[in-house]
Amino acid sequence: MRRVWAPRGRRPVVDVHPRYRWRSLSGFVHPASGHTQWHRSSGISVELFASSLHHCAEQAGAGPDKELVLVLDNAGWHTSPRLAVPEHLHLVSLPAYTPELQPAERLWTLTNTPLVNARPADLDELDTLQLDRCAVLQTEPAYVTAIQSATQYHWWPADYSPIT
Helix, strand or coil: CCCCCCCCCCCCCCCCCCCCCCCEEEEEEECCCCEEEEEEECCCCHHHHHHHHHHHHHHHCCECCECEEEEECCCHHHHCCCCCCCCCEEEEECCCCCHHHCHHHHHHHHHCHHHCCCCCCCHHHHHHHHHHHHHHHHHCHHHHHHHHHHHCCCCCCCCCCCCC
């Protein structure tokens, strides 16, 4: 839910239909280029995150000639000793309680736009809405620029190459 318009002096009336089924969307963003990889899953676990890391490293071309650094928050599945991290991918944890330092946190406002005040009939419709939005974010130049401006912090190192 987000803000809604209502006549001055009247409380807005909004129908709420609480449900407790969801999907998880992970985003791996390269701030300088705005290139983002999206991974949707049916839940959150160490194994699912390890799989997402593997796909991210593979898609980004991690190898002996290309080392990747991924900045993460301290979620339990990010810091688990059971987490299998692919070679040539290095995880850097942010200090606790600093979501404003996490570039990927800025993606969720962009990805959730089609879901605002919407009520998908089922998980398939939710998947369609969310994945269509991710595709648009990745292909439309204006959105790629929006991702760059939202995630490229002034203190990020400037001497790295974009993901190809």
